[in-house]
Amino acid sequence: MATLIRFAPELRSWLMQHLDRGRTPDALVGTMQQRGMEPRAARAIVEAFVAARLGQGPMPDDSIEMPDQASEPPRLPNGTRLKVDGRSVPVLARALQPTLAVLGNVLDADECRQLIELARPRLQPSTVVDPQTGRDVVSTGRSSYGMFFRPAETPLIARLDRRLSALMNLPIENGEGLQILHYPCGAGSEPHFDFLRPDNAANRDSIARSGQRVSTLVCYLNDVAGGGETLFPETGWAVAPVPGHAVYFEYCDSRGRVEPRSLHAGGTVTQGEKWVATKWMRQRRFVSAG
Ligand SMILES: O=C(O)CCC(=O)C(=O)O
Numbered sequence: 102m103a104t105l106i107r108f109a110p111e112l113r114s115w116l117m118q119h120l121d122r123g124r125t126p127d128a129l130v131g132t133m134q135q136r137g138m139e140p141r142a143a144r145a146i147v148e149a150f151v152a153a154r155l156g157q158g159p160m161p162d163d164s165i166e167m168p169d170q171a172s173e174p175p176r177l178p179n180g181t182r183l184k185v186d187g188r189s190v191p192v193l194a195r196a197l198q199p200t201l202a203v204l205g206n207v208l209d210a211d212e213c214r215q216l217i218e219l220a221r222p223r224l225q226p227s228t229v230v231d232p233q234t235g236r237d238v239v240s241t242g243r244s245s246y247g248m249f250f251r252p253a254e255t256p257l258i259a260r261l262d263r264r265l266s267a268l269m270n271l272p273i274e275n276g277e278g279l280q281i282l283h284y285p286c287g288a289g290s291e292p293h294f295d296f297l298r299p300d301n302a303a304n305r306d307s308i309a310r311s312g313q314r315v316s317t318l319v320c321y322l323n324d325v326a327g328g329g330e331t332l333f334p335e336t337g338w339a340v341a342p343v344p345g346h347a348v349y350f351e352y353c354d355s356r357g358r359v360e361p362r363s364l365h366a367g368g369t370v371t372q373g374e375k376w377v378a379t380k381w382m383r384q385r386r387f388v389s390a391g
């Protein structure tokens with residue numbers, strides 16, 4: 102069941118204008134609440150406009166449908182400790198909306214070191230998909246280096262694929278190959294979403310094969326002398342890159358609705374260097390383009 106919420110044309114143009122100017126969804130919801138709108142309705146309206154701008158649905162005209170049911174429970178299990186692969190993984194911090202958690206003891210020191218050494222000779226400048234052409238171009242904002250392991254490429258990778266998918270509470274086959282990123286001093290990444298925007302053919306094909314990306318686990322592999330936090334500007338969180346720890350976040354529900362508050366960035370490394378291993382999970386079995 103859903104409730105139809107109607108709104109005035111003035112609200113529509115006010116929202117479009119302020120989203121164009123880069124105001125955050127939270128700030129807009131806050132203003133609408135101050136002007137007397139019910140919080141859940143305000144959030145549903147703003148989310149519908151944000152989703153439409155991300156190519157995730159039609160631009161609302163004068164009404165939206167607000168689902169009556171509460172939001173879905175997170176995929177990340179409850180509790181302060183997760184038991185996975187014979188280890189006890191503490192949940193050091195957790196937020197519900199959006200689902201965001203800092204996990205300890207995800208990788209041990211030897212695993213971190215091995216991942217860096219296996220990846221080092223295979224690193225390439227990071228690329229982003231050009232929204233106009235759908236082609237990979239070397240990113241100017243990111244200025245990091247990266248590589249992908251194939252799923253279960255070595256016994257170590259197979260073990261980590263198993264452990265990380267168990268932590269993320271999804272079948273191992275839904276996982277993309279583990280990605281390693283290296284940020285030299287001065288590098289970082291621009292605020293971005295990990296879900297795929299269907300505004301180019303490569304992303305549309307990828308979503309058709311494997312479904313949307315639903316969750317991310319970024320594992321920190323080394324001690325960063327300065328900077329390099331993972332930043333979530335919509336929540337105010339800055340997660341410190343502590344070796345062996347990881348930050349986990351979810352951004353797509355079972356109906357394919359994406360979470361704009363999952364916006365995040367790799368803060369600039371101001372001293373030393375930063376290495377991470379990223380696992381992305383899909384709605385269904387991951388089938389690569391090749
Ligand atoms: O480096 C980080 O902290 C974030 C990495 C990231 O956003 C990604 O791999 O998608």
Ligand SMILES: [Fe+2]
Nearest residue numbers: 293294295365
């Ligand atoms: Fe990301």
